[in-house]
Amino acid sequence: MQFQRAHHHTWRKIKSALASGIAFVSALLVIAPLGLVFFYLLVNGAGSVNWDFFTKLPAPVGAVGGGMANAIVGTLELLAFAGVIGIPVGVLGGVYLAEYGSARINSILRFLADVLNGIPSITWGVVVYGLVVLRFKGFSAYAGGLALGLIMIPLILRTTEEVVLLVPNGYREAALALGVSRWKTIVHIVMKTASKGIITGILLALARVGGETAPLLFTAFGNRFWNHSLSEPIAALPLQIFTYAISPYDDWHRQAWAGALVLVTGVFCVNVTVRILTRGRTASVV
Amino acid sequence: METTERSVMERGEQRPAQPPEAEAPMASTFEVKNVSIWYGEKRAIDNVTMNIATNAVTAIIGPSGCGKSTFLRALNRMHELVPKTRMEGTVLLHREDLYSSSVDPSIVRRRVGMVFQKSNPFPTMTIGENVIVGLRLNGVRNQKFLNERLEKSLRMAALWDEVKDDLHKPGTSLSGGQQQRLCIARALAVEPEVILMDEPCSALDPIATAKIEELIYELKAKYTIVTVTHNMQQAGRISDYTAFFYLGRLIEFGPTTKIFTNPSERQTEDYITGRFG
Numbered sequence: 001m002q003f004q005r006a007h008h009h010t011w012r013k014i015k016s017a018l019a020s021g022i023a024f025v026s027a028l029l030v031i032a033p034l035g036l037v038f039f040y041l042l043v044n045g046a047g048s049v050n051w052d053f054f055t056k057l058p059a060p061v062g063a064v065g066g067g068m069a070n071a072i073v074g075t076l077e078l079l080a081f082a083g084v085i086g087i088p089v090g091v092l093g094g095v096y097l098a099e100y101g102s103a104r105i106n107s108i109l110r111f112l113a114d115v116l117n118g119i120p121s122i123t124w125g126v127v128v129y130g131l132v133v134l135r136f137k138g139f140s141a142y143a144g145g146l147a148l149g150l151i152m153i154p155l156i157l158r159t160t161e162e163v164v165l166l167v168p169n170g171y172r173e174a175a176l177a178l179g180v181s182r183w184k185t186i187v188h189i190v191m192k193t194a195s196k197g198i199i200t201g202i203l204l205a206l207a208r209v210g211g212e213t214a215p216l217l218f219t220a221f222g223n224r225f226w227n228h229s230l231s232e233p234i235a236a237l238p239l240q241i242f243t244y245a246i247s248p249y250d251d252w253h254r255q256a257w258a259g260a261l262v263l264v265t266g267v268f269c270v271n272v273t274v275r276i277l278t279r280g281r282t283a284s285v286v
Numbered sequence: 287m288e289t290t291e292r293s294v295m296e297r298g299e300q301r302p303a304q305p306p307e308a309e310a311p312m313a314s315t316f317e318v319k320n321v322s323i324w325y326g327e328k329r330a331i332d333n334v335t336m337n338i339a340t341n342a343v344t345a346i347i348g349p350s351g352c353g354k355s356t357f358l359r360a361l362n363r364m365h366e367l368v369p370k371t372r373m374e375g376t377v378l379l380h381r382e383d384l385y386s387s388s389v390d391p392s393i394v395r396r397r398v399g400m401v402f403q404k405s406n407p408f409p410t411m412t413i414g415e416n417v418i419v420g421l422r423l424n425g426v427r428n429q430k431f432l433n434e435r436l437e438k439s440l441r442m443a444a445l446w447d448e449v450k451d452d453l454h455k456p457g458t459s460l461s462g463g464q465q466q467r468l469c470i471a472r473a474l475a476v477e478p479e480v481i482l483m484d485e486p487c488s489a490l491d492p493i494a495t496a497k498i499e500e501l502i503y504e505l506k507a508k509y510t511i512v513t514v515t516h517n518m519q520q521a522g523r524i525s526d527y528t529a530f531f532y533l534g535r536l537i538e539f540g541p542t543t544k545i546f547t548n549p550s551e552r553q554t555e556d557y558i559t560g561r562f563g
Binding site: 170171174177180181184185188189192193195 | 393
């Protein structure tokens with residue numbers, strides 16, 4: 001009896017240790033890729049991240065040196081244009097889902113937004129290629145920005161809806177009971193209360209599309225020089241990395257590593273900003 | 287233990303309730319006639335008719351789910367925010383039909399203010415901004431006027447002395463009782479004629495409750511006040527008239543002294559003496 005109980009005890013202890021061990025290893029495996037990516041980028045790219053990288057145009061084939069200034073600026077321009085399309089539509093659509101509309105229509109819209117979120121990003125590139133590039137007979141910054149903006153819409157829409165729904169109903173009632181109209185209540189009370197969450201959603205969407213390559217392949221196309229007009233092809237960091245990484249030149253490979261390091265650092269910084277933003281005071285945490 | 291309980295009881299009874307002895311012919315702010323309200327298929331208010339006296343406190347009592355809050359919200363059309371609401375009957379505010387098709391609910395709510403059970407100062411705003419937000423969002427821009435109204439409203443809500451140096455601090459930094467008085471100041475700032483209170487003290491401790499009750503007593507000189515309460519002693523202390531609701535019906539309505547000492551209806555007596563509800 002005594003012996004048996006002790007035996008069971010040991011066996012249970014082993015099972016418990018086994019389970020927590022497997023869980024721990026799984027947790028490590030989750031973080032490991034991030035560590036590996038950063039380690040690889042630092043080892044291979046840190047050496048090529050220098051002043052020239054941020055200020056110079058790509059060097060001609062065969063020449064050593066040069067940088068990715070045009071791609072960095074190009075990515076920022078594309079993000080600005082994508083934001084102009086994706087932010088207003090996404091935010092207002094999210095507010096509509098949370099504040100207006102009937103439950104049935106909203107559940108359909110929500111489902112469609114989730115489907116959009118699941119569409120492979122290269123599909124957006126193809127769609128914009130068909131709609132814009134073919135019609136206007138040329139790759140352009142507009143087309144690239146549009147493709148990224150369209151990807152942003154469902155992302156921002158869903159996060160906005162979620163944080164607006166988190167605003168307690170008491171605030172809406174309090175404003176309406178003061179004789180404030182519905183839309184002013186939504187803009188000045190509800191959206192203001194949810195502003196941190198809305199901004200977080202926008203930043204995360206920008207970080208996400210900032211690293212997209214596929215939708216730019218046949219929209220923005222890439223450019224080895226400065227872009228002088230939004231209706232011309234434009235360079236972007238992910239595109240430049242792609243081009244350089246598949247090239248046969250060692251110097252370009254090093255530059256690709258450097259570009260990837262800069263891009264990942266940028267995305268990382270956005271995520272840290274979001275963490276800091278959402279930490280804040282508890283009262284307006286939404 | 288027993289002595290403290292008794293002394294609290296005695297103090298409660300000694301509180302002056304200011305009851306009008308008979309049903310004096312007072313002016314009515316609201317005339318409610320044959321009002322019924324449905325949420326979908328469910329009837330929440332069943333054919334209620336009553337007049338609400340001007341510059342007096344009317345308390346609405348009754349067990350949970352009896353329609354107290356719905357009735358209160360029908361007085362400033364807040365119940366319409368619930369989808370699929372239907373209403374019959376008329377509500378007159380100083381002889382004007384609140385539900386006539388030409389009336390904008392926002393205007394009704396400016397004239398009939400409301401304080402809620404849970405204090406809800408806007409978390410993104412300072413104490414000062416909270417008070418004048420109703421005016422600002424209704425288009426008032428004159429800073430001098432806003433400042434005057436800010437001080438006046440806070441004084442009327444008996445909060446000025448406590449917060450006058452902290453007007454720039456967040457409204458949510460105040461204590462529960464102060465937050466509720468801030469909400470009262472916010473409601474007063476748009477200069478309503480009536481203040482509706484939906485269990486304004488149910489989330490407060492006894493000291494904060496006493497302050498709000500005192501405030502209600504002072505405010506009735508200028509405003510008509512309708513308050514919903516779960517607390518029978520509170521209804522006895524603060525109100526001039528009491529309406530007892532049960533299952534959506536108005537069972538009994540009259541001067542508070544009469545309702546509490548000599549109710550005409552058996553159900554009222556049972557509820558007040560704690561036999562049900």
